[in-house]
Amino acid sequence: MALFKRNDKDQxxxxxxxxxxxxxxxxxxxxxxxxxxEDAPGEDSAPEQAPASRKRFGKPNRKPKRNxxxxxxxxxxxxxxxxxxxxxxxxxxxxxxxxxxxxxxRIGAALLRMDKLQKALVVLALAFGVLFAxxxxxxxxxxxxxxxxxxxxxxxxxxxxxxxxxxxxxxxLAADAVDNGTNIAADDLPDNLDDIDGSHNGKNYVAYTFYxxxxxxxxxxxxxxxxxxxxxxxxxxxARVRVYRNGKPTTYAAVAADGNPEPNTEPFASKDVxxxxxxxxxxxxxxDKYTVVIWLDGxxxxxxxxxxxxxxxxxxxxxSSETDDSSLFVKFVQDIADTLTGNDPISASGNEAPDYxxxxxxxxxxxxxxxxxxxxxGDK
Numbered sequence: 001m002a003l004f005k006r007n008d009k010d011q012x013x014x015x016x017x018x019x020x021x022x023x024x025x026x027x028x029x030x031x032x033x034x035x036x037x038e039d040a041p042g043e044d045s046a047p048e049q050a051p052a053s054r055k056r057f058g059k060p061n062r063k064p065k066r067n068x069x070x071x072x073x074x075x076x077x078x079x080x081x082x083x084x085x086x087x088x089x090x091x092x093x094x095x096x097x098x099x100x101x102x103x104x105x106r107i108g109a110a111l112l113r114m115d116k117l118q119k120a121l122v123v124l125a126l127a128f129g130v131l132f133a134x135x136x137x138x139x140x141x142x143x144x145x146x147x148x149x150x151x152x153x154x155x156x157x158x159x160x161x162x163x164x165x166x167x168x169x170x171x172x173l174a175a176d177a178v179d180n181g182t183n184i185a186a187d188d189l190p191d192n193l194d195d196i197d198g199s200h201n202g203k204n205y206v207a208y209t210f211y212x213x214x215x216x217x218x219x220x221x222x223x224x225x226x227x228x229x230x231x232x233x234x235x236x237x238x239a240r241v242r243v244y245r246n247g248k249p250t251t252y253a254a255v256a257a258d259g260n261p262e263p264n265t266e267p268f269a270s271k272d273v274x275x276x277x278x279x280x281x282x283x284x285x286x287x288d289k290y291t292v293v294i295w296l297d298g299x300x301x302x303x304x305x306x307x308x309x310x311x312x313x314x315x316x317x318x319x320s321s322e323t324d325d326s327s328l329f330v331k332f333v334q335d336i337a338d339t340l341t342g343n344d345p346i347s348a349s350g351n352e353a354p355d356y357x358x359x360x361x362x363x364x365x366x367x368x369x370x371x372x373x374x375x376x377x378g379d380k
Contacts, residue, residue, distance in 0.1 A: 143175075143229075143311070143313035143314070144177075144206055144208055145172070145174045146174075146175075146315075146316045146318070147316070148171040148212075149319045152322075153171075153220075153319070156217075157214060158212065158214050158216060158220070158282075160212045160318070161210065161213075162198035162211075163197045163211070165364070165365075166215075173208075175208035175292075177206070178204065178205065182204050183296040184204045185298050185299055189205060189293065190202070194209065194249070198210075204295060209291040211289050212290070213286065214284050214285065215361075219282065219284055220321075221322055222321055223277070224319075225275075225316070226273070228272050229313040229314060231310070233308075236254060238304075239297070240297045242293040242294075244289075244293075251264060252275055253267065254267070254302075255268065257302065274314070285369075286367060287367035287369065
């Protein structure tokens with residue numbers, strides 16, 4: 001809107017512009033076809049009445065401004081101003097005051113008027129929508145992740161990998177999922193599940209083999225908790241989880257409806273925990289091998305149609321069985337000092353697994369906890 005000082009001539013120019021707009025709006029409505037009684041059946045057309053003269057104050061017969069749709073052309077306004085001897089009025093100023101609002105401008109103004117809380121709520125709603133869509137797309141049977149405590153294990157030389165040579169050793173692994181899996185019997189599983197590294201799923205089962213090693217400077221202990229991260233439609237009640245630990249398999253299942261273990265299985269430790277494995281003396285140079293197999297057992301009485309479309313996700317979390325009460329600052333200073341002295345080198349990025357075993361690289365084939373191991377003390 002243009003800024004100018006209002007006076008009597010300005011008011012007269014404004015009124016003149018409004019009169020022209022009203023006149024054009026009325027002419028348009030009178031000339032439009034189909035606006036008579038034919039468009040309103042059952043009603044008699046009212047006799048036309050001469051428009052009442054507009055009063056300066058009060059304006060009782062004046063139409064509300066929001067109903068005006070007339071547009072005053074600059075040429076018409078200039079001619080009207082010339083007829084009224086108002087040459088000193090700026091036509092652009094009058095027009096900018098008379099027609100300041102348009103649809104897009106109103107939308108923009110409304111957005112600008114939104115306070116920070118409203119904007120935050122809109123952004124939050126969009127974010128929740130995206131997260132919901134992503135979680136819906138990832139809804140499938142058999143998601144499985146392995147996580148290693150970075151602070152208490154990884155920085156001390158313990159790492160996991162999906163291969164026995166520990167190429168790309170890390171602190172987190174994720175298995176491939178099985179989409180649209182259906183139930184099978186345990187006898188349908190192949191016999192070589194513990195012989196293939198990494199992810200080696202079948203059509204209706206998840207299979208993942210990984211290794212954990214101690215390539216640090218001190219012997220320590222770890223505890224591994226296999227748990228149900230999330231489940232829907234009761235799928236976990238019909239699931240089977242077989243864990244091979246250094247070649248020895250154990251199959252776990254949720255208890256039956258009567259509270260007894262399912263045949264040929266060990267019961268889940270709790271509703272959310274499949275089992276907990278403890279290794280109290282994980283020596284420097286030791287390597288443990290795990291294979292986890294997940295499937296829906298067709299012989300389970302709770303494997304029924306109502307679980308179709310459900311999903312279950314498992315997680316294998318490895319943590320230290322010993323508690324280090326040192327503060328993060330003390331641990332950080334120790335790591336920096338060891339790095340500078342070369343006694344305990346660490347990766348600057350924190351993603352490369354340290355290997356402190358000075359004699360040789362620790363692998364599954366030369367591990368200390370095996371018969372005829374390079375260390376010469378065998379499997380203990």
